[in-house]
Amino acid sequence: MADTIIATAPTPGAESTKAPLPSDSVIVVLGASGDLAKKKTYPALFGLYRYGLLPSNIRIVGYARTHMSPEEYHSRISGYIKTPDDATKDLLAKFLALTTYVCGKYDVDADFQALDKHICEVEGDAPNGRHRLFYMALPPTVFTPVAQQLKRNCYPEQGTARVIIEKPFGHDLASSRELQASLRPIWAEKEIFRIDHYLGKEMVKNILILRFGNEFFGASWNKNHVSSVQITFKEKFGTEGRGGYFDTFGIIRDVMQNHLLQVLTMIAMERPVSFSAEDIRDEKVRVLRAIPVIDPKNVIIGQYDKSLDGTKPGYLDDATVPAGSRCPTFAAIVLYIKNDRWDGVPFILKAGKALDSAKVDVRVQFKDVTSGIFQNIPRNEFVLRIQPDESVYLKMNTKLPGLTMKTSVSELDLTYTRRFSDLHIPEAYEALILDAINGDHSNFVRDDELDASWKIFTPLLHYLDENEDIVPAKYPYGSRGPAFLDDFLASYGFKRDQTGQYQWPTTKANGKI
Numbered sequence: 001m002a003d004t005i006i007a008t009a010p011t012p013g014a015e016s017t018k019a020p021l022p023s024d025s026v027i028v029v030l031g032a033s034g035d036l037a038k039k040k041t042y043p044a045l046f047g048l049y050r051y052g053l054l055p056s057n058i059r060i061v062g063y064a065r066t067h068m069s070p071e072e073y074h075s076r077i078s079g080y081i082k083t084p085d086d087a088t089k090d091l092l093a094k095f096l097a098l099t100t101y102v103c104g105k106y107d108v109d110a111d112f113q114a115l116d117k118h119i120c121e122v123e124g125d126a127p128n129g130r131h132r133l134f135y136m137a138l139p140p141t142v143f144t145p146v147a148q149q150l151k152r153n154c155y156p157e158q159g160t161a162r163v164i165i166e167k168p169f170g171h172d173l174a175s176s177r178e179l180q181a182s183l184r185p186i187w188a189e190k191e192i193f194r195i196d197h198y199l200g201k202e203m204v205k206n207i208l209i210l211r212f213g214n215e216f217f218g219a220s221w222n223k224n225h226v227s228s229v230q231i232t233f234k235e236k237f238g239t240e241g242r243g244g245y246f247d248t249f250g251i252i253r254d255v256m257q258n259h260l261l262q263v264l265t266m267i268a269m270e271r272p273v274s275f276s277a278e279d280i281r282d283e284k285v286r287v288l289r290a291i292p293v294i295d296p297k298n299v300i301i302g303q304y305d306k307s308l309d310g311t312k313p314g315y316l317d318d319a320t321v322p323a324g325s326r327c328p329t330f331a332a333i334v335l336y337i338k339n340d341r342w343d344g345v346p347f348i349l350k351a352g353k354a355l356d357s358a359k360v361d362v363r364v365q366f367k368d369v370t371s372g373i374f375q376n377i378p379r380n381e382f383v384l385r386i387q388p389d390e391s392v393y394l395k396m397n398t399k400l401p402g403l404t405m406k407t408s409v410s411e412l413d414l415t416y417t418r419r420f421s422d423l424h425i426p427e428a429y430e431a432l433i434l435d436a437i438n439g440d441h442s443n444f445v446r447d448d449e450l451d452a453s454w455k456i457f458t459p460l461l462h463y464l465d466e467n468e469d470i471v472p473a474k475y476p477y478g479s480r481g482p483a484f485l486d487d488f489l490a491s492y493g494f495k496r497d498q499t500g501q502y503q504w505p506t507t508k509a510n511g512k513i
Helices: 035-050 072-079 086-095 110-125 141-156 173-183 202-212 244-249 250-268 279-288 428-438 447-466 485-490
Strands: 028-030 059-064 099-103 132-138 159-166 191-195 224-236 300-306 329-333 347-351 357-368 382-386 391-399 408-415 473-478
Touching: 028 035, 028 072, 028 110, 028 244, 035 059, 035 086, 035 428, 059 110, 072 099, 086 099, 099 279, 110 141, 110 300, 132 428, 141 173, 159 428, 173 202, 173 357, 173 447, 191 428, 202 250, 202 382, 202 391, 224 250, 244 250, 250 279, 250 347, 250 447, 279 447, 329 485, 347 408
Parallel strands: 028 059, 028 132, 059 099, 132 159, 159 191, 224 347, 300 473
Antiparallel strands: 224 357, 300 329, 329 347, 357 382, 382 391, 391 408
């Protein structure tokens, strides 16, 4: 059966808040020659085009400082687009015919005036107004000047204008507020779409349905039944020559303050009044405001060293990393939510590079069952696998088949590749660009949400930056992290199964049955 796109139906209750762009709109990709544009933005745009989800008369204009001929531009933006068959190749050719390119600097009025002239030529007479979506696939250093240039030189007098901004949204509370203050007089909040691509991932978007569309979660999703919540991000590779970039951020700024905290808000939020964007974001902000600043005693940090066999280099072996860097490549942070539902439950954010596996998941560990007839029976766990191999499963205890009353740990399993094998799961950027086209802010970060998140993390970040005697613990490339990680997690009540009793079922073919 041919792939069928999913996640395109209107969100229940949200239709009245959306304002889709008209069919003759223009998408402008700023930074069109960069890695983000060629690896994520253009493949996502082609994915939407392939499934007929872009406005019918859409045109796409690239803008960057690099001088490129039309042929060079098309070759660059199609380099990461997969074309497994002739039909897809034909679609790619038609897609590329919709794209054009303008070369210019990011701080020169005349160059943006030339861009506006080109866009007007693409749009034609535009009797119904000019409708433009600007995608800033750019480093944060040029966010403000480009936003100013777009408003001054490319903003339509009649029609619609929207701007998508990529993270990082600052590096602490003060810089974030400075960035927002620079954008606020230029662009209205309703015109700004701040991308955190984790909010576009299928399993993250599914959290609301799983939580609020299933009554059996309601009674147990609270401090009375949940022992801890762990949100884990693991990468198998290190910086691999990109240490200079990573070193300016570190794992906490790069992953935890944004991606993992966003997942936390979805897991912990109260039921929204509706699925409209502002109702959802209101509840997320309420969760963030209930989280105190992070206490350094609830944090461990690490930095990967060479692998035990010596084949993989350590972080400081990367020539692009400053000598003696204290930048953490691993962190485990415990947060608490001071509200009636979650007070006292540790939320553990754990992230690292150069670890033993690559995955992102949420693990809700329930409290121990009442003792008596059971002795040391394993805890129940609800696990949401965000990537790879999207799945939802509940680890439960069951009787081992046979003539005894021995117990065994099994699972209620929803693995997407089996249950939804005939459906296409869209990439995160496909979902988010489509949301921006539709004017749906549900999966984008609001300004007060951004402010609240930085308030939680900034004191810790400054503490780590300013105290030179704090040195990350070393851990071998390819390990689970620092040696004392398990002891740290256990101190917050998390019980890791070390008996080997439970094994996820596997096959040689694809790792899942």
